[in-house]
Amino acid sequence: MTDPFAGGGTPAFSNAPSLPPDHPLLRDLNPEQLAAVTLPPVHALVLAGAGSGKTRVLTTRIAWLLATGQATPGGILAVTFTNKAAREMLTRLSALLPLNVRGMWIGTFHGLCHRLLRAHHQLAGLPATFQILDTQDQLSAIKRLLKALNIDEERVKPKELQWFIAGAKEDGLRPHHLPARNDLERLQVELYQAYEAQCQREGVVDFGELMLRSYELLRDHEPLRVHYQRRFRHLLIDEFQDTNRLQYAWIKQLAGHEVDGRFVPCGNAVMAVGDDDQSIYAFRGARVGNMRDFVREFGIAEPIKLERNYRSVGHILHAANHLIDHNRQRLGKNLRTEQGEGERLRVVELPSDHEEAQWVVDEIRQLTRNDGIPPHEIAVLYRSNAQSRAIEGALFNAGIPYRVYGGLRFFERAEIKHALAYLRLLENPHDDTSFLRVVNFPPRGIGARTIEQLQQAARDAGCSLHDAVTAIGGRGGAALGAFVARLDVMRERSVGRPLREIIEGVLADSGLLEHYRAEREGAERIENLQELVNAAESFVSQEGFGRDAVALPLDETGTPAPAAGATAGGVEAETGETLSPLAAFLTHAALEAGDHQAQAGQAAVQLMTVHAAKGLEFDAVFITGLEEGLFPHDNSLSSVDGLEEERRLMYVAITRARRRLYLTHAQTRLLHGQTRYHIPSRFLDELPAESLQWLSPPRARASGGFGGFGGWGGAAAGVPQPAWGRSGLTDERPAGLAGVPLAAPPARSAPAVSASGAEIRTGMAVFHTKFGEGTVLAIEGQGADARAQVDFRRHGTKWLALAVAKLTPVS
DNA sequence: TATCATTAACTTTTT
C-alpha cells in the first residue's frame, strides 16, 4: 500500500487522482460504492439505503482523497450527529490509512462548532471560559429566569419555553426575527431575549447556541469564512436527512455564499450522505427537505444510489420496500440483496401485552437454545419506552439477561452533575446554574430565603450570584461567604495540579464524598464519583483531550499556522490557547453524556426503542406492540407527514434484522393505568402477504369503522384463544400453548391475598412479581411481622416480609 | 429541613 504520509506530516502530492482498481482501498466495492468513493471533487448526494455500506463509503472516500493526494488531513471536514458515529469514522479511517487523525476535523456538528467557538471566542463574543449547558441545565436556567421575572410557571410552562427557544435556534432565528402577533408570542419572544441575555451574562451556551453562534460567526466575518472555505476542500456530511435548517445553513457557510438571495457554491466539494427513508427525527427539527434543497442549490445532476443491501435476507427487504412504497414524498430507492429470500417474517397476535411479552421470551429461549443465536444478537424493539416494562418483567422472571437502552447516562446522574458543577465553578464562577446547583449541596444552611435575597441582589447589581455574595449580610451572608471562600480555596489548590488530583480534591473539599458516605444509599453514588475520577484519568491519557480541545488553526496545507498574529488566508488566526485539561474535560462531559448504562454484560438481549435501534443490526429482531395508536402512534396520526414518519420508523425497524424478524401485536394492553383495546397496526396490512407467515390466524381488520371489534369485543378474560398454528417451526411446545405464560401470571384479575401468613406454608411453590417462582423454605413471625424464607430459582434465597412482598401460591 | 402526600403527564431524543 502506498503511504502518502511516509516521512512526516507533509503529504506527497500527486496529480493523478486515481488508484488502480485492485488497490486495497477500492477492492470489494460494488460499482455504486466505487463511483461514490472515486467521484471527482464535485458536490454529490449519496442516497445510502439501510445496510448498504454507508460508513464504509464515507471512510473510504476520505482515505481515497488522501491517498491520491487530492486532499490533506487538514483539508477535510466530516460531520456526524453522534459521537459514536464520529468515533467509528475515525477508527475505521485509521485502519485504512496510517494517519494522524489529530488534525482532522471529524466530529459531531456540536463538537466542531464548539471547536470553532473556542478558537474564535472573542470574535464570537464569548468569554474564553464559556461553558456548555445541557438540556437539564437549560431547563433550570429557564425556570430561574421565569422566577426572576416573576412569571407564573402556569402561564408560561418552562418546558414549552425551552421547546420554543430550541426550536427557534434550530431554524436559525434570533428573537428579533420572530413575529409577535399576539400576547403569548410577544411574551415568548421577550423571554427568549431575556434568556439570551442571561446566558451571555453567565458565560454559558446551550446546544442550539453552539450551532447558531458558530453559524453567525462564519456568516458575519467574511475573512474567517473565506479562510475556512479555502481550508476545507472537502466537506462530508453523514445522516444528511437528519440535519435541521440551521445545520444545513452552517454547511452552506462553509461551501459558498449568497448572492441576491441565491446560493452560489464556492470551489470545494460537499458530499452529503443520507437516506430520506430513514428520516425519523422531524420532531426535533430535522428537515428531510434539506435533501431536495441540496440537490437544487448545489446543482446535483443525479444522486448516487446505494441500493445493494449487505445485511438482510430477501423477505425482510421485500417487506421494507413494500411498506415504504406507501409513502408519497420520496426520492425513490429500492433495496436488493444477493443473499437469497431467507425466512418469511413471523406475525403473531397475542391476547394481551403480558402474553406478548411472555411469547417473545419463550421465542428468545428457543432462538438461543435451538438456533444458536447469541443473546446480544437478539433485539426487542418497541415504539415507546413504557412498553419495555412488560418485556423486562418477563425476561427477568425467565432469568434471561437483558440490557435496556435509554435512561440516565453517566454524566447526567445527579451526583456527577453536582461534582461537575463544582468543577465548572472553578473555571467560571459566574455560572449561576452551577452555583445554584451546589450552593446548598451538601446542605450547609443556606436556605431558600437567603438564596432569594442573593438573587435579588444580583439582579439589582446586574452581576452574577457569585459576585453578589458580598452584598448579603446576616447569618445567610456569612454562610454564603463561607461557601465562596471554600470555592476559592478549591480553586487555589487546583492550580497546576493534574486533573485527577483536582477532581479528587473537589470531591473531598466540597463535602460531596462525606455527604454521600453518610447517606443510606450513597454507596453507589460514591462509586460513580470514583468512576468520574477514572473517566477523567483516561480522558487525559487518551488523545481525546487533544482532539476535543482547541485546534490550532491550520493553513491550507494542513500545517499548523505559526503562532500569534499569523495570517492565514488574510485572517488573524487566533492561536488556540490550549484549553486546560479541566476545561477540556468539562466540555467532553457536556458534549458527550456517556454511554447508556449497560446493565448486563455481553450476553444480553437488547431492548430499545425503534429510534435507538437506528444504525444497529441484529440476527433476530422482534418488533412489538404493532397496534394502531401505538405504532403508528396516536399523536402522529393528525397529519400525513406524521404518519409518513411513523412509516419510516417502521422501515427502520424492519431493516434492523439480518435473518429473522418477528412482528407481534396484542389485543389488549395496559396503558395509562387502564386496559385498552387495540386493532392491529395498519403497517401489517402494508407488508407483502407472500413474505409473511402468520403464526396466529390473521383476523379481518377494521376498515374504517369498528367492524373489527366483533371477534373480541368482550373483556380480556373472554378473548378467544387463537388456534395457534406453528407449522414449519421448530417447536418443542405443545401447539396450543404457545401464548400461555409458563408461570401463572401474578393474578391481576383475582388478587390473591398473601398479606397474612395463613396461605403461605413451608414447602409451598410461590410466585413473586419480581423474583419469579420459588419454594418456601421457612416461615417465622406472626401477623404483620411474618416473614418467609423463599428459595427463588433464578435469584437465590431471600427473606421476605409477607405484609410487603406479593407472594402468590402456585398450584 | 426532610419526609410524605398529592398531582399532572405520558412518543420518539442527540448534542
Place this chain on the structure above:
DNA sequence: GTTAATGATA
C-alpha cells in the same frame, strides 16, 4: 399504573 415534581406538614 407509574413516575417525577411540587406542596404541605411535622
